[in-house]
Amino acid sequence: MTVITAATPAPPRTRKVASRHQWIGLLYVAPAVALVVVFFLIPLGMTAWMSLHNWPLMGEHSFIGLGNYVAILRDTRFWNALRFTAYYTVIVTIAIFVVAFPLALFVERPRPLTNLYRTMFFMPAVVGFASASLLWSWLLNVDSGLFSPAAYDLGLIDRKFNLLATFQPAFWSIIAMVVWKVAGFTMIILMAGLQSIPQDLQEAAVIDGAGPFARFRAITLPLMRRTLALALILSVAGSILAFDQFYIILRGGPRNQTLTAVYWIFNQSFVSFKLGYGAALSMVLLVILVALSLVQLWLLRKPEGLD
Amino acid sequence: MRNLIAKLALAAAVLGGGLGTAAAETANIWVRADGSNFMPRIVDAYNKAHTNQVKLDIIPNAEIIPKYGAAAAGGTAPDALSLDLIYTPSFAAAGQLEDITDWAKSLPYFASLSPAHVKTGTYKDHIYGLPFSADASVLIWNKKLFKQAGLDPEKGPANWAEIAADAEKVNALGGNIKGFYFSGNCGGCNIFTFTPLIWASGGDILSEDGSKATLDSPQLRGAIDLYRSMVKKDLVPAGAQTDTGANFFAAFAAGNIGISPSGAFAIGALNTQYPDIDYGVTFLPGKDSGWSSFAGGDNFVVTKGTTKLPVVKEFLDFAYSLEGQTILAKYGSLPVRGDIAKDALKDLDPRYQIAAEAMAKGKTPYSVVFNDLINSANGPWTQMINEVFFGDDVDGAIANAQETMQSIIDQAPQK
Structure with missing residues (x-):
């Protein structure tokens, strides 16, 4: 009984302290919350609201309920754009990892000139996508650029080849450009993951007689799950939202074969002036993106028994 | 709501203009990059000769339409712009432009303005755009x-x-x-x-x-x-x-x-x-x-509800003067006033005559x-x-x- 009476006054005090702590905590995160509300939640709400309207860029708008969403179902060019975006996402993500992983393994350990290599590989990542696209747009130009004229002047080809005129070379040129631009960034993320793996685990495995491949498969990969998840989500989300490079270098060409989902949204909103429809397309893309990210997080979740 | 604000602003401007002295006003005007050769010169000439001023922004060709649309939606549109003439019908249809029929018809030289421009500048018998620059x-x-x-x-x-x-x-x-x-x-x-x-x-x-x-x-x-x-x-x-x-x-x-x-x-x-x-x-x-x-070029259009209409009119009137038309012709546009086109072109490259003739009989899809x-x-x-x-x-x-x-x-x- 005494124990209880002695104990009862305590909880209110701790609760009071705790709640004051919570208020102070809230105060600390308030600027961040305000940013999220002003620059994410309100625009998101407005987009959802606009998607229920026939909302031209200029002039009066009118409420049409789910009309825009019904129209999306019949919009074959949007679904084609989405299919191309998916194809591009798969290819470019694989390409980025194929390049970035070896680079990360290469620059992870200290060796002569490591810092130089790291800087060199990372450098393209600090260039904006638009500027990088303009640069490559020139490099790829058939008359005044670098690749085709150089190959011609060196006698490798007997007629200048227009890399951007047909789908395959144009598509792979974009892939090359994106890998050049993004691989360095993915490399840094993967490198950080590699460095967080305790050295003694590797050493213990070596003593147990595990070869380099077995160590990579049984230690490196499992312990990098969360790093891989981060890199993968960044890469997939970035690729699904691809726009700049296709707009600046290819203008969606050759013959509209490289229209991505975001490009289509841009066209509907700012070329055809259908802002409401563009907003509805954006909502659809948002749902797809969130769903994909959840699936990836689930696939790469923390396995049982591992920290 | 935006309309209401615009009307209030207009009312305030009218009151202000009525009560105060004729203070110099500045109108903001946009032009697409195609006009980057002649537009700054004509604006400079206007600014030098008038108390009212024009501030010019040059926008890349491909961006001017979406940029103007976004600015109009956000209430920050320029007072007027020199718009690729083929867009005049769709802008007028969207209710974005000021109806300038009365003013246009009061111009003594209205009948000699480029017909292709006036045709595309007309929507449902009202005039929303007048010729500014011409290109054949x-x-x-x-x-x-x-x-x-x-x-x-x-x-x-x-x-x-x-x-x-x-x-x-x-x-x-x-x-x-x-x-x-x-x-x-x-x-x-x-x-x-x-x-x-x-x-x-x-x-x-x-x-x-x-x-x-x-x-x-x-x-x-x-x-x-x-x-x-x-x-x-x-x-x-x-x-x-x-x-x-x-x-x-x-x-x-x-x-x-x-x-x-x-x-x-x-x-x-x-x-x-x-x-x-x-x-x-x-x-x-x-x-x-x-x-x-192809009779191309720009129509000059006025954003609906602008408070700078007098400045815009003064500027356009200056552009239609012989001095204005000569500046245009000298820096890459054809004259848009048929009655003084010959005078505006007389000291210039004779090759312009071919282009002027092409312009006069040119065609514009609507x-x-x-x-x-x-x-x-x-x-x-x-x-x-x-x-x-x-x-x-x-x-x-x-x-x-x-x-x-x-x-x-x-x-x-x-x-």
Whole structure:
């Protein structure tokens, strides 16, 4: 009984302290919350609201309920754009990892000139996508650029080849450009993951007689799950939202074969002036993106028994 | 709500103007990059001679429409802009423009303003746009290369066969020199320079009121064959296939292209920026004879509800004066006032006379969905021209474009 009476006054005090702590905590995160509300939640709400309207860029708008969403179902060019975006996402993500992983393994350990290599590989990542696209747009130009004229002047080809005129070379040129631009960034993320793996685990495995491949498969990969998840989500989300490079270098060409989902949204909103429809397309893309990210997080979740 | 605010602002401005002294006002005006040669000069001249001032922003060609739309939606649109004339119907239809019918008709020289501009500036019998700058499409040829190739440097091609033959002779000079150039992935460039070939032969791509797409014609087919044959014979630089308009002028200005369809703007631009190029100007010919031209350029339009209407009117009135028209002509636009065009052009390059004549008889398609049909880099026209000039399936490409264009026209909001 005494124990209880002695104990009862305590909880209110701790609760009071705790709640004051919570208020102070809230105060600390308030600027961040305000940013999220002003620059994410309100625009998101407005987009959802606009998607229920026939909302031209200029002039009066009118409420049409789910009309825009019904129209999306019949919009074959949007679904084609989405299919191309998916194809591009798969290819470019694989390409980025194929390049970035070896680079990360290469620059992870200290060796002569490591810092130089790291800087060199990372450098393209600090260039904006638009500027990088303009640069490559020139490099790829058939008359005044670098690749085709150089190959011609060196006698490798007997007629200048227009890399951007047909789908395959144009598509792979974009892939090359994106890998050049993004691989360095993915490399840094993967490198950080590699460095967080305790050295003694590797050493213990070596003593147990595990070869380099077995160590990579049984230690490196499992312990990098969360790093891989981060890199993968960044890469997939970035690729699904691809726009700049296709707009600046290819203008969606050759013959509209490289229209991505975001490009289509841009066209509907700012070329055809259908802002409401563009907003509805954006909502659809948002749902797809969130769903994909959840699936990836689930696939790469923390396995049982591992920290 | 926005309307209410605009009205309040207007009321406040009227009161302010009535009560206060005539303080100098500044109007904000936009122009697309095509006007970057003449517009700053005419604005400077206006600002020097008037207490009211104009502030000019130059916007890239491809960005000005979306940028203006976004600015209008956000309430930060300029007071007026010099707008590619073909957009006037759709902007007027959207209720974005100030009705200036009364003021326009009160101008003593209204009847002599460029008819093509006034036609596109009129929507449902009200005037929303008045001519500002004018540009007619013409054919230009490099006299130096013609001479080297053994052709008469003073005589430009007068029909399709001569275009192909002359281009082939120039191309035979070899090296970097090519016979012909066009921007093969640019819808806007080709409506400007390619359709006149069709018009001059009696065909058209849209019906008069813009309600029907009429791509399936022997004239279009013939003009396509002309371009295809030159591409096949390698008379056109490889970059043409992917040129979205960036090289529309620059390719000829580099001096190694024999013939190129272009616009009157090229005369001013070549004279001021590339004085070494010796070139001739002629009409865009029909298959066997005749000629035609796209009457292009900008309409001057006023944003609905602007408070700077008096400044805008004063500026436009200045642009229509002989001084204004002369500045325009000197720096790359044709005069838009027929009655003083001769005076404005009299001290200038005689080649302007050809362009002025082309302008006077030029043609402009009328459509409220022009951007979707023609200018959009991903629209049916742009896709078709690229396919028919460089692809394998000409008939399929034309049929596809015809169907897509007609469906865009049919789905356009009926207002």
